[in-house]
Amino acid sequence: MKTEVREYLYKILVVGDLGTGKTSIIRRYVHNIFSTNYKSTIGVDFALKVIQWGPDIIVRLQLWDIAGQERFGNMTRVYYKEALGAFVVYDVTRPNTFEGVTRWKNDIDSKVRLPSSWGGGPIPVVLLANKSDLKSDGQSVNAGELDKFCEENGFMQWFETSAKNNTNIDDAARVLIEKILSVEEEHGTPEEDQDGRIRLDDEDSKQPEMGGCC
Ligand code: G3D
Ligand code: MG
Secondary structure, X not given: OOOOOEEEEEEEEEEEOOOOOHHHHHHHHHHOOOOOOOOOOOOOEEEXXXXXXXXXXXXXXXXXXXXXXXXXXXXXXXXXXXXXXXXXXXXXXXXXXXXXXXXXXXXXXHHOOOOHHXXXXXXXXXXXXXXXXXXXXXXXXXXXXXXXXXXXXXOOEEEEOEOOOOEXXXXXXXXXXXXXXXXXXHHOOOOOOHHHHOOOOOOOOOOOOEOOOO
C-alpha cells in the first residue's frame, strides 16, 4: 500500500543587523550560490526551499529576509506572523553585531508565539555566527561562552557558518526543521490553514514578490 506524502509549509525568519550575511545565507541555502554582486532591495523578500525530508515527507521552508529594514532594529508583527522558527545572524568579524542578537531575539519573542494548539511557547531560534571564513585568531568564537549565552537567552543552538564556503548552513537548517517537525508530531497540524502562513491580509502589509530576494 502506498503511503500518503505529507507536506509541511514552515515560515522561517532570518534576522540580524545589516551586513551580517542574511541574504547570502538564504541564497546559499536555497540556490547553493554565493554572489557578491546582488542588490539588496527594500522591504521583505522571501525564498522557498523544498526539501524531500524522507520518503513520504516534503518540507517547504519559506525563508523571510528583511532586506533593508535592519536599521530599525525591529520588525512589525506582520513580518513575524505565523513564523514557526527563526535564525538570528551576527558577523563574527564585527563584535557590535553580536549586540544586536539579543535585541532581535527579544523582538521575535515579543511579537510571535507558536500556535496555541502547539502550546503557544516561543518559536525555536538558532543563532548563526556567520563569516567564519574571515575570522582571525582574535575573533574566534568562544564555544563555552556561546553555549551559555544560548542557554540563558533561549536559543536552541548556535552554529558557526560561512555563506561563502557553505559551512554549516544545511546543518543549522536541519536542526530547526527537526525541532519544528517534532513539535508538529507531538501536537498535530495547527488549526490555522497552512496557506494562511503565506497570506498577508493585514492592511499595513505588502505582498512579497515570489523569490524576490534573488
Ligand atoms: P545582509 O543581508 O545581512 O545585510 P549580505 O548581508 O548577505 O548582504 O552580506 C553582506 C556582505 O557580507 C556581502 O559583501 C557578502 O558578500 C558578505 N558575506 C556574507 N556572508 C559571508 C561569509 O560567510 N563570508 C564572507 N567572507 N563574506 C560574507 P559585500 O562586499 O557585497 O557587501
Ligand atoms: Mg540582505
